[in-house]
Amino acid sequence: xxxxxxxxxxxxxxxxxxxxxxxxxxxxxxxxxxxxxxxxxxxxxxxxxxxxxxxxxxxxxxxxxxxxxxxxxxxxxxxxxxxxxxxxxxxxxxxxxxxxxxxxxxxxxxxxxxxxxxxxxxxxxxxxxxxxxxxxxxxxxxxxxxxxxxxxxxxxxxxxxxxxxxxxxxxxxxxxxxxxxxxxxxxxxxxxxxxxxxxxxxxxxxxxxxxxxxxxxxxxxxxxxxxxxxxxxxxxxxxxxxxxxxxxxxxxxxxxxxxxxxxxxxxxxxxxxxxxxxxxxxxxxxxxxxxxxxxxxxxxxxxxxxxxxxxxxxxxxx
Amino acid sequence: xxxxxxxxxxxxxxxxxxxxxxxxxxxxxxxxxxxxxxxxxxxxxxxxxxxxxxxxxxxxxxxxxxxxxxxxxxxxxxxxxxxxxxxxxxxxxxxxxxxxxxxxxxxxxxxxxxxxxxxxxxxxxxxxxxxxxxxxxxxxxxxxxxxxxxxxxxxxxxxxxxxxxxxxxxxxxxxxxxxxxxxxxxxxxxxxxxxxxxxxxxxxxxxxxxxxxxxxxxxxxxxxxxxxxxxxxxxxxxxxxxxxxxxxxxxxxxxxxxxxxxxxxxxxxxxxxxxxxxxxxxx
Numbered sequence: 001x002x003x004x005x006x007x008x009x010x011x012x013x014x015x016x017x018x019x020x021x022x023x024x025x026x027x028x029x030x031x032x033x034x035x036x037x038x039x040x041x042x043x044x045x046x047x048x049x050x051x052x053x054x055x056x057x058x059x060x061x062x063x064x065x066x067x068x069x070x071x072x073x074x075x076x077x078x079x080x081x082x083x084x085x086x087x088x089x090x091x092x093x094x095x096x097x098x099x100x101x102x103x104x105x106x107x108x109x110x111x112x113x114x115x116x117x118x119x120x121x122x123x124x125x126x127x128x129x130x131x132x133x134x135x136x137x138x139x140x141x142x143x144x145x146x147x148x149x150x151x152x153x154x155x156x157x158x159x160x161x162x163x164x165x166x167x168x169x170x171x172x173x174x175x176x177x178x179x180x181x182x183x184x185x186x187x188x189x190x191x192x193x194x195x196x197x198x199x200x201x202x203x204x205x206x207x208x209x210x211x212x213x214x215x216x217x218x219x220x221x222x223x224x225x226x227x228x229x230x231x232x233x234x235x236x237x238x239x240x241x242x243x244x245x246x247x248x249x250x251x252x253x254x255x256x257x258x259x260x261x262x263x264x265x266x267x268x269x270x271x272x273x274x275x276x277x278x279x280x281x282x283x284x285x286x287x288x289x290x291x292x293x294x295x296x297x298x299x300x301x302x303x304x305x306x307x308x309x310x311x312x313x314x315x316x317x318x
Numbered sequence: 319x320x321x322x323x324x325x326x327x328x329x330x331x332x333x334x335x336x337x338x339x340x341x342x343x344x345x346x347x348x349x350x351x352x353x354x355x356x357x358x359x360x361x362x363x364x365x366x367x368x369x370x371x372x373x374x375x376x377x378x379x380x381x382x383x384x385x386x387x388x389x390x391x392x393x394x395x396x397x398x399x400x401x402x403x404x405x406x407x408x409x410x411x412x413x414x415x416x417x418x419x420x421x422x423x424x425x426x427x428x429x430x431x432x433x434x435x436x437x438x439x440x441x442x443x444x445x446x447x448x449x450x451x452x453x454x455x456x457x458x459x460x461x462x463x464x465x466x467x468x469x470x471x472x473x474x475x476x477x478x479x480x481x482x483x484x485x486x487x488x489x490x491x492x493x494x495x496x497x498x499x500x501x502x503x504x505x506x507x508x509x510x511x512x513x514x515x516x517x518x519x520x521x522x523x524x525x526x527x528x529x530x531x532x533x534x535x536x537x538x539x540x541x542x543x544x545x546x547x548x549x550x551x552x553x554x555x556x557x558x559x560x561x562x563x564x565x566x567x568x569x570x571x572x573x574x575x576x577x578x579x580x581x582x583x584x585x586x587x588x589x590x591x592x593x594x595x596x597x598x599x600x601x
Contacts, residue, residue, distance in 0.1 A: 007495075007496050007497070008495045008496055011412075011496030011499070012412075014405065015413075018401065018402050018406045019409040019419065019421075019422035020418060021406070022467075023421050025429065026428050026432075028440070029432065029436070035443075084339045087338070088340050091339065104340065106584075106588060107344060108340075108343050109584075110347055111343065113584050114580060115523075115525070115576050115577075115580065116527070117524065117576070118350065118577055119350070121554065122349075122350050122353055122354070124558055125566070126353055197325050197328070197329035198329050198333060200325070226432070226433025226434070228434060228435040229527055233555075233559075253435045256435050257435055260442070261452075261530055261534065279433055279436055280433070287428065
């Protein structure tokens with residue numbers, strides 16, 4: 001920056017202008033959403049998030065079922081996806097033979113590249129009928145449990161969280177793999193030297209990487225919360241908050257996708273924009289936490305890992 | 319090595335579970351590809367690419383207008399995103415840790431995590447509301463906003479991969495920073511940046527949510543940027559929701575086109591990065 005030639009000044013001015021534009025866009029998203037939510041916020045206040053009546057015709061808006069559905073489906077998805085994603089990360093970073101690593105990584109990451117609408121289509125025509133069959137095949141005493149009650153329609157909380165889980169796996173597993181790779185080899189070698197089995201050495205590495213792994217899980221959470229199309233297509237779109245896995249429910253992203261284009265009056269639009277604003281804030285906070293955790297892990301631990309590459313350099317993935 | 323059998327059995331079991339996890343993730347990939355190909359391939363014919371949708375109840379027709387729409391909307395997005403993305407990426411690297419550089423980096427990360435539906439809301443408020451009309455421009459703007467952080471981060475990463483000696487060499491020969499960047503550093507990173515842009519394009523081409531209330535949908539041929547415009551993803555969505563056998567068939571065909579596009583782009587990117595890696599190792 002110390003260079004004073006005039007060409008450089010305009011270079012930094014121009015590129016800096018575009019960098020500033022990037023910052024302005026993010027600020028503008030937050031501001032615009034807030035500005036357009038004012039009507040709904042001032043009319044309903046906190047009641048908006050506590051009540052469950054969503055009736056655009058009567059002008060009554062309570063968004064509790066949406067935030068419930070978003071959190072419930074995302075948490076269920078995490079419960080399903082996290083063990084699988086960690087298993088993949090462990091396999092790819094600790095166990096996998098070298099020749100298999102690249103193709104497997106490519107295939108798992110392909111899951112992240114498939115468009116959401118394709119997941120949705122697959123969900124409607126393949127997964128939803130499957131969920132319906134499972135529900136029909138359940139013994140009566142099980143179907144009577146509150147967890148499994150609900151009409152046998154297939155579109156349900158369970159279908160949504162299964163699709164979400166599949167969609168989230170590649171994000172969590174690729175970050176977890178990066179984080180495991182940042183664990184110094186000395187950790188595993190130390191564990192082996194103490195007589196550990198392979199699994200116990202892996203546990204030592206996992207423990208060492210726990211901050212970053214938390215970050216990877218959070219990243220998946222953020223993705224699940226914001227996912228729109230696939231969930232909209234399989235969750236059933238009924239504004240009811242229920243524990244039941246087979247009950248059709250609704251999410252924040254889904255209600256925006258379904259109603260926004262058709263919303264006629266200002267209050268309805270404003271209510272949907274408030275849902276969007278809160279969705280923005282939640283994902284912002286979760287992603288921020290996730291990045292902080294991953295950054296802590298990779299920043300603090302890497303320098304300690306690099307000064308001693310000499311003895312085990314060949315064969316150890318850099 | 320005095321390992322008792324129980325610990326060894328546990329180790330064996332957990333290793334097995336990890337292998338199982340890999341299969342658990344690969345099965346959905348396989349299933350999705352299987353169904354998309356099986357259901358879609360029969361309907362992929364010349365008509366699909368050249369005809370426009372038929373009125374409800376009639377069979378036949380295609381998604382030609384939606385395919386053109388996707389191409390137009392994505393091009394608009396790219397026109398908007400590539401300059402901002404590449405130049406802010408350059409600034410983040412070259413400014414060497416100014417506050418604005420850090421802020422831009424943070425903004426890119428934040429934007430990358432914003433749900434696509436929220437970006438749609440933003441585009442609606444900024445472009446659709448003032449013009450009082452759904453338009454291809456609004457859709458392009460939404461996709462552009464989604465694309466910016468992808469381009470900015472790829473540019474940043476690839477510029478950092480260029481050996482410092484190259485930049486220092488240029489500076490030592492008396493080049494200004496701008497000259498060093500545009501004639502030496504950027505060309506060295508360009509193949510990688512282009513790969514990143516292709517991947518980003520493939521990703522925004524598959525987006526549906528930000529288009530629902532920006533470019534909306536259009537069943538007819540249209541190249542008018544200030545009018546609603548069809549897009550492949552939106553068309554697939556509206557067909558999937560409808561209860562009409564022939565539309566479901568076409569929705570699968572649309573999905574097949576999308577998945578093929580993603581697959582080709584990912585494979586190309588994979589090959590390109592492999593060549594790049596070899597080049598860098600070779601040095």
